[in-house]
Amino acid sequence: MSTIAFAGLGAMGRPMAANLIKAGHAVRGIDVNPAALDWLKSQGGTAPGNAREAAAGADVLVLMVVNADQAEAVLFEAGGLDALAPNALVILCATCAPARAIAMAAKVEATQRRFVDAPVSGGVVGAEAGSLTIMAGAPKTIYDTAEPVLQAMGSRLFHVGEKAGDGAMVKTINQLLCGVHIAAAAEALALGERAGLDPSLLLEIYGSSAAGSWMLNNRGPRMLMDDPPVTSAVDIFVKDLGIVLDAGHSTRAPLFLAAAAHQLFLAASGMGLGKADDALVIEAYRAMGPRKD
């Protein structure tokens, strides 16, 4: 069993850390929120005062923070990296642009520590069940070393490539599909509304057919609610489709649909819906309908 420093005890990070504790690891929390650290202690973890102390001599550092900036802050600004045991594993689970993951890996490897680029998908439900999908990029021998730690958090583990950035790219393409499918569902339902059709009936017809997608079935019903619960915000896709377009930019791959979808999430955010559920990207289409005076 390992000593694991875990950074980022948010909605996803808390159950992931709890599953590491259940698997027998010693988990030390890193978070700016004191309540999150108290929660970790109640689960059997520990909470040293700062990132350097939490990382001191640890075998593993899991980064489940919000973005690449926060991951770099823990590693390089707060002294987390230098405090780790020699030869420690750094596992980056946050969703980052591939280029950022590659740059982080280079700085980690320069200290002789090992780096695994391992973003996750599956949401809070998957994090709680320990059933996350984990898409890991690292040399195979390093991946094998990390696998027992990953298995405590996820059930669908994929070694997707030999280098840092490969995991981030697989997650990036995942977000391309998710974002385009949400926007496509909005475009379809908004056209149906414009034509005077019953959008609930459309969902029933399409949901189980060749026109179906996971997002149509999941977000479609919320598109028809006046004030849907927020499961993931419009601004998450403003960010993630931005990462998608950066990845297309750096590989010189044109992404016509992702670019159009990004504009629609930007439009919804510009309408003041950035913190609302991402299903409300449909409001961008509705706004381009008949004016109510």
Add this chain to the structure above:
Amino acid sequence: MSTIAFAGLGAMGRPMAANLIKAGHAVRGIDVNPAALDWLKSQGGTAPGNAREAAAGADVLVLMVVNADQAEAVLFEAGGLDALAPNALVILCATCAPARAIAMAAKVEATQRRFVDAPVSGGVVGAEAGSLTIMAGAPKTIYDTAEPVLQAMGSRLFHVGEKAGDGAMVKTINQLLCGVHIAAAAEALALGERAGLDPSLLLEIYGSSAAGSWMLNNRGPRMLMDDPPVTSAVDIFVKDLGIVLDAGHSTRAPLFLAAAAHQLFLAASGMGLGKADDALVIEAYRAMGPRKD
């Protein structure tokens, strides 16, 4: 049981007509292909020499031809409409633009016959199994009259609206989703290829996740074949997404994703792939990759 004139004995039309015969109806074929008419006779149908004779005194005319032009030719040019019994039902199953279905209904209703706008989905497999999805627009009393005929061909029957054009619009939106999902799968897999990832592994990861769509699972594997079998051609989506954009035009509904997807199918057709499987829309993306000299 009814006397039914059935126009359009192609890959879909043949099993649909056979299912009407099995349900006990007297079916008379209309097709320019003599072999199709011979086939219908072998199934227990009849084959008068032309559309006017096939329609003479019939209770029902089913139009399962390729497009609106062919449907109008049977109805108005070949004399099919005027030969039908007074008060006969005309059931338009071909995929047509909503505006064309509306125009056809007006001309049919002017002769006191009744019109049901009833496009289908489910492909040849659904046609053979009698399990098609049928999306019908007509006044409810007329829909109820048509229902026994529709039940012989489909198992998922939806009365989607009270007027002609409603069925065509539901089918149009179905094609919007299908076309965008195919193009999105191509955009995603092409980005993965550009980044050096294994596209088969990407399909395994995404297929059963939040990134999944019916089309990703169905067309994705064919995108990775050198010469995939043709189940539906690129030019079908050139046509159908054209209908989608016309429907958006007439309702003044902007369709950003459908418009982008249409351009990609046009590009693939322009590359000489119009008759190839629609999965090969991915070749448009690949063509915009590194040049092989």
